[in-house]
Amino acid sequence: xxxxxxxxxxxxxxxxxxxxxxxxxxxxxxxxxxxxxxxxxxxxxxxxxxxxxxxxxxxxxxxxxxxxxxxxxxxxxxxxxxxxxxxxxxxxxxxxxxxxxxxxxxxxxxxxxxxxxxxxxxxxxxxxxxxxxxxxxxxxxxxxxxxxxxxxxxxxxxxxxxxxxxxxxxxxxxxxxxxxxxxxxxxxxxxxxxxxxxxxxxxxxxxxxxxxxxxxxxxxxxxxxxxxxxxxxxxxxxxxxxxxxxxxxxxxxxxxxxxxxxxxxxxxxxxxxxxxxxxxxxxxxxxxxxxxxxxxxxxxxxxxxxxxxxxxxxxxxxxxxxxxxxxxxxxxxxxxxxxxxxxxxxxxxxxxxxxxxxxxxxxxxxxxxxxxxxxxxxxxxxxxxxxx
Amino acid sequence: xxxxxxxxxxxxxxxxxxxxxxxxxxxxxxxxxxxxxxxxxxxxxxxxxxxxxxxxxxxxxxxxxxxxxxxxxxxxxxxxxxxxxxxxxxxx
Numbered sequence: 001x002x003x004x005x006x007x008x009x010x011x012x013x014x015x016x017x018x019x020x021x022x023x024x025x026x027x028x029x030x031x032x033x034x035x036x037x038x039x040x041x042x043x044x045x046x047x048x049x050x051x052x053x054x055x056x057x058x059x060x061x062x063x064x065x066x067x068x069x070x071x072x073x074x075x076x077x078x079x080x081x082x083x084x085x086x087x088x089x090x091x092x093x094x095x096x097x098x099x100x101x102x103x104x105x106x107x108x109x110x111x112x113x114x115x116x117x118x119x120x121x122x123x124x125x126x127x128x129x130x131x132x133x134x135x136x137x138x139x140x141x142x143x144x145x146x147x148x149x150x151x152x153x154x155x156x157x158x159x160x161x162x163x164x165x166x167x168x169x170x171x172x173x174x175x176x177x178x179x180x181x182x183x184x185x186x187x188x189x190x191x192x193x194x195x196x197x198x199x200x201x202x203x204x205x206x207x208x209x210x211x212x213x214x215x216x217x218x219x220x221x222x223x224x225x226x227x228x229x230x231x232x233x234x235x236x237x238x239x240x241x242x243x244x245x246x247x248x249x250x251x252x253x254x255x256x257x258x259x260x261x262x263x264x265x266x267x268x269x270x271x272x273x274x275x276x277x278x279x280x281x282x283x284x285x286x287x288x289x290x291x292x293x294x295x296x297x298x299x300x301x302x303x304x305x306x307x308x309x310x311x312x313x314x315x316x317x318x319x320x321x322x323x324x325x326x327x328x329x330x331x332x333x334x335x336x337x338x339x340x341x342x343x344x345x346x347x348x349x350x351x352x353x354x355x356x357x358x359x360x361x362x363x364x365x366x367x368x369x370x371x372x373x374x375x376x377x378x379x380x381x382x383x384x385x386x387x388x
Numbered sequence: 389x390x391x392x393x394x395x396x397x398x399x400x401x402x403x404x405x406x407x408x409x410x411x412x413x414x415x416x417x418x419x420x421x422x423x424x425x426x427x428x429x430x431x432x433x434x435x436x437x438x439x440x441x442x443x444x445x446x447x448x449x450x451x452x453x454x455x456x457x458x459x460x461x462x463x464x465x466x467x468x469x470x471x472x473x474x475x476x477x478x479x480x
Contacts, residue, residue, distance in 0.1 A: 184445070
């Protein structure tokens with residue numbers, strides 16, 4: 001791990017004074033505020049949908065030290081919302097792509113990149129080197145990890161989260177304010193709440209929420225305004241409605257309460273009820289590979305293909321299967337003939353595995369899951385089928 | 389009548405509505421009215437032994453019912469009840 005920035009008195013050179021002139025002429029920022037920004041060290045977890053606008057604005061605003069943690073590679077489906085990456089960056093490490101843009105915007109930025117997945121092993125050491133943590137992650141284990149590590153190291157957690165066209169923002173884990181666990185002591189069981197990859201997200205929404213996070217970071221550094229401490233902002237982009245709920249510090253909170261039971265970082269995958277990633281894609285139900293399905297369909301064998309995705313996904317691409325969205329399956333199960341051989345598919349194999357499990361419990365014996373879903377079909381059987 | 393705001397992930401279980409009007413003098417009564425009309429919501433909000441799930445918070449106006457009288461919190465005409473589950477999205 002790199003060395004921490006030393007406490008040298010921060011001054012701005014002539015070029016910087018010109019660059020930050022629109023800040024310097026406002027009394028709420030001024031020279032003193034701009035120096036505070038330059039002295040500040042902010043760690044962004046993730047350079048995706050939320051991390052993109054967050055890092056871009058913080059770099060532009062003159063935050064002196066910006067840390068980025070990511071392990072991912074840019075792909076085409078990111079470009080609809082992860083505006084720090086461009087088409088030419090597809091296939092590159094997100095950290096490299098982000099570093100290019102950020103240093104192009106502001107060459108005075110001290111950028112520190114951490115090519116790793118944030119974990120219980122590295123989080124505390126990393127967080128100690130920063131003043132503020134901005135959480136732009138996309139999954140519950142990392143959310144709880146970030147929160148707990150913020151509480152344990154005493155760093156504010158500037159939080160944003162999105163789903164489809166709805167967002168949440170708050171500032172957690174300040175000394176007096178509540179933490180994420182005060183709000184949600186436990187995560188939902190896996191599978192009950194869809195992820196962005198399953199549920200989709202309106203491209204501008206992380207822009208809106210990420211900029212709110214950036215705003216809160218800047219306010220915390222400057223010590224101005226009324227930060228989102230003890231308040232949960234709910235953003236509904238479709239209705240363009242903003243609502244605010246009061247959050248209270250829970251004295252019985254397992255991490256920040258008066259008698260904490262979580263005093264060190266735990267295994268967050270286990271806490272969130274999942275082992276490893278994408279476990280649902282292969283969950284022990286009988287499977288069929290795409291090549292075998294193709295061969296049997298070509299041989300005109302009697303195979304009934306059931307597609308359990310949503311109608312709007314069927315419009316993107318399909319294998320000509322019978323469409324019953326997973327959630328409708330219980331009430332439409334009578335449409336299926338249990339004497340026939342059934343192959344169930346979705347996009348990647350997760351939802352269809354649940355459908356297979358459900359159908360087997362309902363007495364269907366000749367039912368199998370298409371491993372890897374229609375995406376695997378596109379990769380290995382027919383590249384004309386678009387991936388999404 | 390009070391209004392229960394439905395979060396995006398759960399709208400598919402209430403005919404895609406953003407809010408549902410219900411009658412009930414307490415949160416418990418209002419939720420019961422909601423679930424009678426939309427029974428599929430139940431497993432998403434309550435555990436099998438009938439407790440509100442730990443990742444679902446319920447607010448009356450801007451107050452968390454955990455800090456009021458929980459599900460016995462009184463609801464007046466025109467109150468806004470919000471169901472606020474945790475969402476995790478952001479990066480991917």
